[in-house]
Amino acid sequence: MMEIEVKEKNEDEMIFILSDVDVAFANAIRRISMMEVPKIAIEYVNIIKNDSVMFNEVLAHRLGLIPIISNFEAIESLIPNEDCDCKDDVDNTEGYCSKCSVSFTLTKNTPGVVYSKDLHSNDPEIKPVYDTIPILKLKENQEIELEAVAIVGKGKDHAKWMPTTLCTYKQYPVITFNNEKELSNDVVEACPNNILNLSKKTKKPKVQNIEDCTLCKACVRASGNDAVDVDYEENKIIFKIETDGSMTPKEVLLSACDVLNSKADKFIEF
Ligand code: SF4
Ligand SMILES: [Zn+2]
Numbered sequence: 001m002m003e004i005e006v007k008e009k010n011e012d013e014m015i016f017i018l019s020d021v022d023v024a025f026a027n028a029i030r031r032i033s034m035m036e037v038p039k040i041a042i043e044y045v046n047i048i049k050n051d052s053v054m055f056n057e058v059l060a061h062r063l064g065l066i067p068i069i070s071n072f073e074a075i076e077s078l079i080p081n082e083d084c085d086c087k088d089d090v091d092n093t094e095g096y097c098s099k100c101s102v103s104f105t106l107t108k109n110t111p112g113v114v115y116s117k118d119l120h121s122n123d124p125e126i127k128p129v130y131d132t133i134p135i136l137k138l139k140e141n142q143e144i145e146l147e148a149v150a151i152v153g154k155g156k157d158h159a160k161w162m163p164t165t166l167c168t169y170k171q172y173p174v175i176t177f178n179n180e181k182e183l184s185n186d187v188v189e190a191c192p193n194n195i196l197n198l199s200k201k202t203k204k205p206k207v208q209n210i211e212d213c214t215l216c217k218a219c220v221r222a223s224g225n226d227a228v229d230v231d232y233e234e235n236k237i238i239f240k241i242e243t244d245g246s247m248t249p250k251e252v253l254l255s256a257c258d259v260l261n262s263k264a265d266k267f268i269e270f
Helices: 023-035 056-064 072-076 185-190 218-223 249-269
Strands: 003-009 013-019 039-050 102-108 112-115 134-138 144-153 164-177 196-198 205-207 228-243
Touching: 013 249, 023 164, 023 228, 023 249, 039 056, 039 072, 056 134, 185 196, 185 218, 218 228, 228 249
Parallel strands: none
Antiparallel strands: 003 013, 013 228, 039 144, 102 144, 112 134, 164 228, 196 205
């Protein structure tokens, strides 16, 4: 049965070990975490005034990349724009409404840097995650005024909807020493991650922080005499998820499992 052991966890980074899984499953979780977990990002921008040196297109792109709080409550409070009734309403020329979007305004006419905190949301629960992301710089007598609208989307449509900034896995390393052969200090030095060590007393090789081993095999090449061998466990995987702060890595993982589950259900029905 699959087991998960969390090694490190904080607000935007989590490292965990999956046992008894195959690589295809880990890869499905990785791809779904990046491409299909719903996240909120700015999609429409109406620039009323922009005296800054930044082009409107560049400004709109920058706004799209600002991480917006997308926890479970935030995602559940919005209908996906493509499923919303407003799409069929001929009187709604904008293509979004209050049920499927969150509106922001930004107005500033004093010199200095305009930050993400200057984007004012109409929903206090859904706003930029960080206050200090620089958007543009205004000089004397310059003004910026715009409206922006954020909707729920997926990373497969645009990278701004990707909640993960890093989502990788590797198979669990296994390092074995050949007791018949001597391990030289050059081999220890060849490891870029300080995984190998020689005991000062016994001169026997030791392994430390094995999970940091990248399976690069620099040690095997440096040994030249098969004193060390590096392999991996087939069904044990070290997984790392880092997010842009819009949701926690745990939320990404749970949401990815939900998506995978519903895909499996659809497949079974089919
Ligand atoms: S495979 Fe690379 S990272 Fe791992 S122990 Fe050898 S040199 Fe170090
Ligand atoms: Zn709508």
